[in-house]
Amino acid sequence: MAFEGLASRLADTFKKLRGRGKLSEKDISEGLREVRLALLEADVNFKVVKEFIGNVRARCLDAEVMESLTPAQQVVKIVHQELISLLGGKTHPLDISGPPPAVIALYGLQGSGKTTAAGKLALQLKKGGRKVLLVSCDVYRPAAQKQLEVVAEMAGVSFFTLSDKVSPEVIAKKGVEKAIESACNVVILDTAGRLQIDDEMMDEAQRINQASSPRERLLVVDAMTGQEACQVAQEFDRVVDITGVILTKLDSDARGGAALSIAKVTGKPIKFASLGEKLDDFQVFHPDRMASRILGMGDVLTLIEKAEAAFDQEKAAEMEEKLRRKQFTLEDFMEQMKEVKKMGSFGDLLRMIPGFARAQVDLDVDPKELARVEAIINSMTPEERQNPDIISGSRRRRIARGSGTTVQDVNRLLKQFYQARKMLFQMSGPDKRFGRLRFF
Amino acid sequence: MSLFQKLKQGLAKTSANIRSKIQSIFQPGALTDEFLDELEAVLIQADVGVEATTALIDSLREESRGKSFERVEDLYRAMAEKVAEIFATVDAPLQVADQGPTVYAMVGVNGSGKTTTIAKLAHRYTSQNKKVILAAADTFRAAAGDQLDVWARRTGADLVRHSHGSDPGAVAFDAARAAIARKADLLLVDTAGRLHTKKNLMEELKKIIRVISREIPGAPHEVLLVIDGTTGQNGLIQARVFAEAVPITGLCITKLDGSSKGGIAVAIAGELGIPVKLVGVGEQASDLRDFDARGFAYSLFGFDDSGY
Ligand SMILES: Nc1nc2c(ncn2[C@@H]2O[C@H](COP(=O)(O)OP(=O)(O)O)[C@@H](O)[C@H]2O)c(=O)[nH]1
Ligand SMILES: [Mg+2]
Numbered sequence: 208m209a210f211e212g213l214a215s216r217l218a219d220t221f222k223k224l225r226g227r228g229k230l231s232e233k234d235i236s237e238g239l240r241e242v243r244l245a246l247l248e249a250d251v252n253f254k255v256v257k258e259f260i261g262n263v264r265a266r267c268l269d270a271e272v273m274e275s276l277t278p279a280q281q282v283v284k285i286v287h288q289e290l291i292s293l294l295g296g297k298t299h300p301l302d303i304s305g306p307p308p309a310v311i312a313l314y315g316l317q318g319s320g321k322t323t324a325a326g327k328l329a330l331q332l333k334k335g336g337r338k339v340l341l342v343s344c345d346v347y348r349p350a351a352q353k354q355l356e357v358v359a360e361m362a363g364v365s366f367f368t369l370s371d372k373v374s375p376e377v378i379a380k381k382g383v384e385k386a387i388e389s390a391c392n393v394v395i396l397d398t399a400g401r402l403q404i405d406d407e408m409m410d411e412a413q414r415i416n417q418a419s420s421p422r423e424r425l426l427v428v429d430a431m432t433g434q435e436a437c438q439v440a441q442e443f444d445r446v447v448d449i450t451g452v453i454l455t456k457l458d459s460d461a462r463g464g465a466a467l468s469i470a471k472v473t474g475k476p477i478k479f480a481s482l483g484e485k486l487d488d489f490q491v492f493h494p495d496r497m498a499s500r501i502l503g504m505g506d507v508l509t510l511i512e513k514a515e516a517a518f519d520q521e522k523a524a525e526m527e528e529k530l531r532r533k534q535f536t537l538e539d540f541m542e543q544m545k546e547v548k549k550m551g552s553f554g555d556l557l558r559m560i561p562g563f564a565r566a567q568v569d570l571d572v573d574p575k576e577l578a579r580v581e582a583i584i585n586s587m588t589p590e591e592r593q594n595p596d597i598i599s600g601s602r603r604r605r606i607a608r609g610s611g612t613t614v615q616d617v618n619r620l621l622k623q624f625y626q627a628r629k630m631l632f633q634m635s636g637p638d639k640r641f642g643r644l645r646f647f
Numbered sequence: 648m649s650l651f652q653k654l655k656q657g658l659a660k661t662s663a664n665i666r667s668k669i670q671s672i673f674q675p676g677a678l679t680d681e682f683l684d685e686l687e688a689v690l691i692q693a694d695v696g697v698e699a700t701t702a703l704i705d706s707l708r709e710e711s712r713g714k715s716f717e718r719v720e721d722l723y724r725a726m727a728e729k730v731a732e733i734f735a736t737v738d739a740p741l742q743v744a745d746q747g748p749t750v751y752a753m754v755g756v757n758g759s760g761k762t763t764t765i766a767k768l769a770h771r772y773t774s775q776n777k778k779v780i781l782a783a784a785d786t787f788r789a790a791a792g793d794q795l796d797v798w799a800r801r802t803g804a805d806l807v808r809h810s811h812g813s814d815p816g817a818v819a820f821d822a823a824r825a826a827i828a829r830k831a832d833l834l835l836v837d838t839a840g841r842l843h844t845k846k847n848l849m850e851e852l853k854k855i856i857r858v859i860s861r862e863i864p865g866a867p868h869e870v871l872l873v874i875d876g877t878t879g880q881n882g883l884i885q886a887r888v889f890a891e892a893v894p895i896t897g898l899c900i901t902k903l904d905g906s907s908k909g910g911i912a913v914a915i916a917g918e919l920g921i922p923v924k925l926v927g928v929g930e931q932a933s934d935l936r937d938f939d940a941r942g943f944a945y946s947l948f949g950f951d952d953s954g955y
Contacts, residue, residue, distance in 0.1 A: 244697055250879030253692045317902060317930070318758025318875060322789075347930065349797035350790040357789035402905045429758070433694035433879025435907040456757065459842045461881035484757075484787075 216241050217279035230273045238282050239264060249464035249501045252437045255471045263289050287498050293467060294494035299451060299476035302422055303332075307392035308340070310383060310419050314412055314447055315427035316439060317400030320455035322351065324427050324481050325397040326358035327489035328453075332393050333364055340391040342382030343368040344375035344415060345399040355397050362486055365391060375399065375411060376418040383419050396421065403442035412447050425478065427453045428465060436465035437472045444473045451478040454492065458482040464501050535628045537592045541584050543627070544577055579612060583620050586610035595621060678711050678722070686726060693910035693947045696880050699917050703729055727944040730913055734940035737922040742868040742896070748780075748826040750834045750859055750866035753899070754852060754889060755873035757840030760901035760927055762791065764873055765835045766798035768925075770932035773803045777832035782822030783808035784815040784855055785839035795837055802932055805829065815839065819855045823862035836867065843888035856893045869896045871924065874911070876902040882911035886919055901927030904934070908947050 220238050221230070239260055246256045263285055266272075272281040303309035311328065313321045322345075329339045341359040343366075345351035352368045359366035367385045369378045379396050386394045398415060401408035416424065426440060426449045443449055452473075454466055457480050466477055477492045526543070529535060584592060586609035591598050598606070598621065607614045683704055690700040707726055716722050743749050751768065753761040762785070769779050781804050785791035792808045799806035807822040819836060826834040838855060841848035859867050872895045874882050889895055898916075900909045903926055912923050923938040 247691060247697050248880055250694075250881075253688055316877065316905070318760060320758060348794070349801075350793035353793050354788070354790035361789070402902075404906050429875070429877070431756070431875075431878050431881040433877060433882075433907065433911065434692045435694075435877055435905070438906055439877075456842065458844065459756070459881060460844050460884060461879070465879065 216245070217282055221279045230278055232268060232273075234278075235264070235267050235273065235282075238278070239267065242282070242286055245502060246464060246467075249462035249503070250431075250433050250436070250468075251464035251501065252434055252468035252471075255437065255468050258471075259289065259293070259467075283502070287502065290467065290498035290501060291494045294470050294497055295476040295492075296494055298491045298493060299478050300491075301478060302450070303337070303393055305422060308383060308386040308394045309392065309423070310394045310396065310421040311423040311425065312379075312396040312398065312415060312419065312421035312447075313425050313427050313453070314398055314443055314449070315400060316402060316429075317348075319400065319427045319429045320453075320481060321400065321427045322354050322358060322397050323484070324453050324455060324479075324489075325355065325395050326362045327481060327486050328479070329359065329364045329393075329395055330362040330486045331489055332395075333362065337393045338391045339364040339393045339395060340382065340386045340389070341366050342378065342385075342394060342396050344378045344382075344396050346371040346373065346375055346378070347399045351397075351399065358486075365389065374414075376414040379415045379419040394419075403439045403446075409442070409446045412443075416447050423450050424448060425451050425453050426469075426475075427455060428469060430454050430457045430463040430465065431459055431461040432465040434468075436468045440469040441472050444475065449473065449475050451476050453477075453479045453481060454497075455481040458488065462501050462503060463497060466497055467501060530632065533632060535632070537584050537587065537595055537624055540624050540627060541581060544580060579610075579616060580620055582610040583607075583612055583617055595624060675717050676715050677713075678708060678716065682722070683708060686722070689948060690910065693908040694879050694882075695910035695947070696883065696914045699914040702917070703913075723945075723948050723950060727941070727948060727950070730944035730947060731941045733913060733917045734923060734938075734943070737916050737920045738940065739897070739922050739924075741924055744865060744868055748831045748834050748863060748866070749868050750823070750826070750836065750863055751869040751871060752836040752838065752856060752859065752867045753871050753873050754838050754893065754895070755840065756842050756875075756885060757788075759840065759873045759875045759878075760899075761785075761840065761873045762794055762798070762837050763930060764871075764899050764901060764925065764927055764935070765795065765837045766802060766932050767927065767935035768833075768835055769798065769802040769804040771935060772833050778829065779804040779833045779835065780822060780826050780829065780831045781806050782818055782834060782836040784818045784822075785837050786811060786813050786815050786818060787839040791837075791839065798932070804835075805831070815851065816854045816858045819858045820862060823859055823866070827863065834863075834866075843885050843892075849888070849892045853892055869924070870894055871897050871899045872921070873899045873901060874909075874915075876900050876909035876927075877905060877907040878911055880911065880914075883914050883918065886915045886921060890919060890921065895921055897922050897924035899923075899925040899927065900938075904928040909943070910947055912943070913947075 217238055220241050221234070242263070243256055243260050246259065247253065266285050267282055272278055272285070275281045303311070313325055315321050325341055329341050332339050341355055341364055343352040343355040352371065355368070356366050367382045369381060375398065382396065383394055396415065396419060398412065401412065403409065424447050426443050428436065428440070452469055452475060454463065454477055457463065470477060480490045480492045482488050482490065526539065529539060583606060586606045591602065603614050603617045607617050687700055687704050690703065691697065703726065707729060711725065753765055755761050765781060769781060772779050779802070781795055781799050783792040783795045783806060786809060792811065796806055796808065805825070807818060807825050809818050815838065822834055822836065836855070836859065838852060841852065843849065856867060856870065870893050872886060872889050874885065886895065886898070898912060898921055900912050900923055903909055915921050916923065923943070926936045926938050928934045928936060
């Protein structure tokens with residue numbers, strides 16, 4: 208199973224082989240077979256895998272690995288490092304230097320997520336202080352222009368297109384002119400989805416390039432893409448000379464091996480990761496995280512970052528302080544539930560980890576449940592909220608009546624509260640590493 | 648252009664490579680490991696996946712023990728027939744209601760081709776003078792309703808839609824009522840793209856399907872999971888999770904006019920027993936085909952099934 212991750216699988220393999228002291232070359236080959244499987248299951252292209260394994264074999268045959276007490280970890284480390292370096296090593300910023308407006312063109316197959324990515328990129332650049340114009344050059348798909356128009360409005364940036372009778376390259380050109388006129392310093396061109404084997408449409412992409420001289424030509428690729436990612440990327444690169452890649456739908460549990468295939472065959476960096484349907488679910492691409500994900504070790508860092516971003520830092524600090532002083536009231540409890548609800552999709556986040564998609568993790572707070580809790584707590588006196596121990600039977604009946612709930616509901620809430628409090632006091636010990644995540 | 652012409656066109660380049668490679672290592676006689684490795688490479692590169700590929704190769708090795716092969720084509724035939732058999736065992740035609748409207752719902756991840764497939768089905772049935780209603784239950788994606796509206800007008804189907812952001816269950820409800828009241832032959836329900844990892848969206852999907860079955864007994868007659876033909880191994884997880892949430896009756900594999908071969912369908916049919924019912928081969932309303940198991944199987948190897 209994918210979610211065991213490569214690390215534990217390798218550990219198993221080597222455990223079987225050990226006991227004879229030093230590992231042999233054959234043992235390493237056994238281990239590399241597991242690596243090969245993991246990469247193929249992650250959709251890394253067959254040929255890319257072959258070459259990759261050839262390259263890491265040499266490093267794994269190093270005496271250090273073969274004599275190591277922890278060969279599995281050594282191999283994982285080597286594979287991980289090699290993956291990172293293939294994926295571009297560091298993060299790669301967008302190049303929007305030079306005389307304005309900087310033009311960014313998005314290309315890709317049908318349904319890869321270009322329009323949404325255009326909106327996300329626009330919002331990010333706008334937050335960075337740029338004045339962005341979104342231009343729709345998709346005159347084919349019904350309502351594609353309308354879709355970008357709505358997206359532009361959501362992102363709060365300008366929008367431009369012409370009738371769907373006008374050719375895409377003309378729209379691109381007029382779009383750039385429009386940007387100059389209206390003092391926009393970035394133009395993002397959304398283009399129609401096209402197959403890399405469709406010569407006519409690929410010619411059109413080239414014409415859009417010629418008409419608008421985009422400084423960035425980004426290929427938008429679905430993270431769930433399989434073996435053909437190589438062919439697709441290679442051909443787009445050949446025709447429009449891509450400057451980078453946006454990897455989309457990373458909020459799925461796909462391992463995303465296509466990223467490696469593309470990086471390998473084009474040598475172009477992956478610049479952004481798109482991970483959600485909301486316009487701000489957009490990040491700079493991190494090769495190290497992607498490497499872990501491809502190996503089935505989960506994109507845990509992204510997860511923690513997202514959780515933290517959703518979490519109100521100030522309130523969290525306040526809460527930590529309270530916990531240290533062993534204070535946790537019903538009001539705090541309600542605050543916590545609200546925070547969790549805000550993170551709401553935390554369960555969704557967790558399910559991004561390969562293998563967790565089907566896990567029965569129930570981290571989501573039911574909005575109805577939250578409403579009930581709120582009603583109950585609101586029906587309490589301030590004193591009761593601060594000091595729940597005084598809530599007697601008759602008080603419970605009063606609270607139930609006041610909040611339109613039942614005494615059972617009140618009892619359940621109090622029970623949950625006491626459990627949470629116990630758990631939190633236990634967990635707020637000296638180890639603060641997971642301080643912000645401990646509520647889950 | 649026929650499906651196979653289209654498929655062949657897309658495959659021309661790759662299949663030429665595969666063929667010459669295999670041809671060059673083929674020696675008449677028993678199956679060699681070298682040859683099986685090459686077959687394995689072909690299947691994996693078609694997105695069939697390691698597990699399904701290994702199962703297929705093992706079973707071919709078993710069956711061909713003691714047999715000798717004269718021509719390289721015989722080997723392909725043996726393998727392709729194996730793949731075709733996987734589909735044949737789960738095959739089922741599109742279901743039609745005994746009486747009242749037939750209802751098909753399209754589900755799947757974002758951008759897989761649900762709306763376009765609805766348009767293609769609408770085209771198919773309005774061309775047969777059937778009364779078709781489209782339900783725009785994707786109330787989430789920007790301009791999704793407008794996209795379906797364009798298709799409704801182009802194909803001559805009716806459209807039931809609510810405003811952006813409204814409850815998709817309510818759209819399904821109104822559309823089901825409309826289908827009965829207007830005596831429609833077919834109701835096609837478009838749904839928003841959703842990743843199978845989003846629990847709340849999967850719940851929403853369940854609700855849409857529940858509403859339909861409550862309003863029209865026996866409906867939906869098909870819940871089709873639309874999968875992009877370029878999808879890799881995640882397709883199997885998608886199918887599994889969607890099928891756990893709603894009763895998936897079949898797959899529609901889209902974008903087979905591209906260079907991908909859609910091999911993940913082999914794994915899905917083999918492991919989950921879900922048949923493929925439709926195939927998308929382009930962006931126009933007429934670019935829809937019924938699934939042909941043998942043709943599909945042979946195309947994985949770059950051949951059409953009439954070739955030999
Ligand atoms: N080449 C090709 N493109 C397709 C096919 N089916 C859908 N598309 C395109 O894929 C994109 C997404 O399709 P759409 O129906 O909007 O996907 P949805 O989000 O699942 O509803 C659009 O650009 C369609 O034109 C197909 O069979 N072949
Ligand atoms: Mg749609």
